[in-house]
Amino acid sequence: MFRILDEVKDAKTIGISGHIRPDGDCVGSCMAMALYLRGAMPQTRVDVFLEDVSDALRKNVAGTETIHRDFETDVDSYDVYLCLDCEKERLGDAMPFFANAKKKINIDHHISNKGSGDLNYIVPTASSTCELVYNVLDPELLTEPVARNLYIGMVTDTGVFKFSNTGRSTMEIAGRLMEFGFDFPAIVQEVFCERSYVQQQIMGRALLESVLFQDGRCIFSVIDRKTREFYRATSSDMDGIASELVNTTGVYCSIFLYETKPLTYKVSLRSNGQVNVAAIAGSFGGGGHARAAGCTVNAGYHDIINNISAQIAAQLSGPAQHVS
Numbered sequence: 001m002f003r004i005l006d007e008v009k010d011a012k013t014i015g016i017s018g019h020i021r022p023d024g025d026c027v028g029s030c031m032a033m034a035l036y037l038r039g040a041m042p043q044t045r046v047d048v049f050l051e052d053v054s055d056a057l058r059k060n061v062a063g064t065e066t067i068h069r070d071f072e073t074d075v076d077s078y079d080v081y082l083c084l085d086c087e088k089e090r091l092g093d094a095m096p097f098f099a100n101a102k103k104k105i106n107i108d109h110h111i112s113n114k115g116s117g118d119l120n121y122i123v124p125t126a127s128s129t130c131e132l133v134y135n136v137l138d139p140e141l142l143t144e145p146v147a148r149n150l151y152i153g154m155v156t157d158t159g160v161f162k163f164s165n166t167g168r169s170t171m172e173i174a175g176r177l178m179e180f181g182f183d184f185p186a187i188v189q190e191v192f193c194e195r196s197y198v199q200q201q202i203m204g205r206a207l208l209e210s211v212l213f214q215d216g217r218c219i220f221s222v223i224d225r226k227t228r229e230f231y232r233a234t235s236s237d238m239d240g241i242a243s244e245l246v247n248t249t250g251v252y253c254s255i256f257l258y259e260t261k262p263l264t265y266k267v268s269l270r271s272n273g274q275v276n277v278a279a280i281a282g283s284f285g286g287g288g289h290a291r292a293a294g295c296t297v298n299a300g301y302h303d304i305i306n307n308i309s310a311q312i313a314a315q316l317s318g319p320a321q322h323v324s
Contacts, residue, residue, distance in 0.1 A: 004033070004136040005040055007105060007119060011079035014041075015101065017049045017094035018129075019086035021235055024061075024191060026085040027053050028153025029107070029129040031063045032146045033082060036137055039146075047073060049094040054236045056191045061152055062145035077102060084108065085129040087287070088116035107132050109157075109165075111278055112287030124289070127170040128157035134173050147180040152191055159243070160192055164273065164291065199237045202228075206241045206256065212248075213305075218312055219245050220255040222265075222301050228258065235266070242268035243292075253277065253312055257301050265301055268294045269308075280311045 008014055016034050018026035027050065034048045049068045058064050071093040081101030083091060085108055088098055098104060098116075106117035109132060111124035126132050130153030137146075154174055158166045161174070178184055195203065202223065210221040223238065231237075238258050245254035253275040257265040267284070269277035270292055277293040286295020297304050 001121060001135055002119065003138070004037070004105075005138065007103075008037065008041070008044075008080045011041075011044055011103075013075050013078045013080075014044055014046045015049065015073075015075070015078040015081040015094075015097050016046065016084065017082075017091050017098065018084045019090040020051055020092040022050050022053055022057075023239070024057060024156025025128045025130055025153035026050070027057050027061050027064065028149045028151075028156070029084045029133045031061050031067075032130065032149035032153070033084065033133055034066070035063050035143070035149065036141065036146050039143060040138075040141055045075075047075070047078075049073075049097065051092065054239075055196075056194065057152070060187055060191050061149050063149070073097065076100070079103065080105060082107065083116055084133070086110065087113040090287075107136070109289075110287055111289060112282055112293075125165070125167070127163075127165045127167065128154045130154045130157070131170055131173055134177075139176070142180070144180045144182060147177040148182040148187070151177045151182070151184060152187055155188055155192055160188055165289070195240070196237070198231055198233055199240075202231050202233045202237055203241055203244065205231070207244065210245060210248075212251070214252075214309060214312060214316070216250050217252045217316065218255070218309070219248050219251050219253075220257070220305055221245060222256075223258040225259045225261070235260070238266070238268075242270045246270040246272060252316070255305065255308055257304060259301075260296070263300060264296065264298050265304060266294070266296050267304065267308075275312055275315050279315075280308055283311065 016030050018030045034046050037046045078101045080103045081098045083106045104117035105119045107121045109126040130150040206221040212219050242254050242256035254270045256268045271277045276290045278288050278290050281293035281295040284295035284297050
């Protein structure tokens, strides 16, 4: 572990980015770090580059109005660039900024990340990247907006502290953050629980058309482009479906696919712990955690399901059951 102010003390320009399709932990960690550095180093330019974020995160995460969503900058080479909540390959349009930076720092909790920076703080057992960001900040310099952003990331990546990645340190840090006085019940409701009408519709469609296989140990559902266009659903509207599917009684693993372009599917995998979905996602060039992972695959969805089914069966030491 290190103290972030020691690592960036001489920087005149600092860039910060997280992964494509940013979630609560990604946005929360990036904006918490940005607001903290802007407060502690007012003479330093701190830029955040992220893709568009959900309405709920935009409403609750402090500082999102300063995000550069166009990925444009007049800085040739940032003095320091922070890659948060991912490895460099998932930075999307921000990857060149990270590559050209004079000093690169990578903070993440994904088991698939081997470290992308000159300085790496990778802890796969941590609840969230926000928990790790908290560890490198000076507690006495925290403000309410920074604390709120960190709490949002921890809430979303732990499923409101119900996932197995929730440890004693997670709860202790969350308790300290709550002392800053933000409305944490409202945050949980708006960021984690509430869904738009379109999200509810697409969730219902996915659940209605889901299929059990592997003797009821696995479940999958697919949303094709035609269905997405009918509901006018965006990528962010697909969030939470894989997690809902795995809550089915008797299911060890869930697979949710949605088509982004012809024969290209975004795949989300969730597990109750008996299947390591990070290993499966990794075989397709993706990554994540043992219980939650994802990837993008160029193939028909039958082929994707059959391939994943074989890998699940190998892990469970049972025969692969192909989807027809």
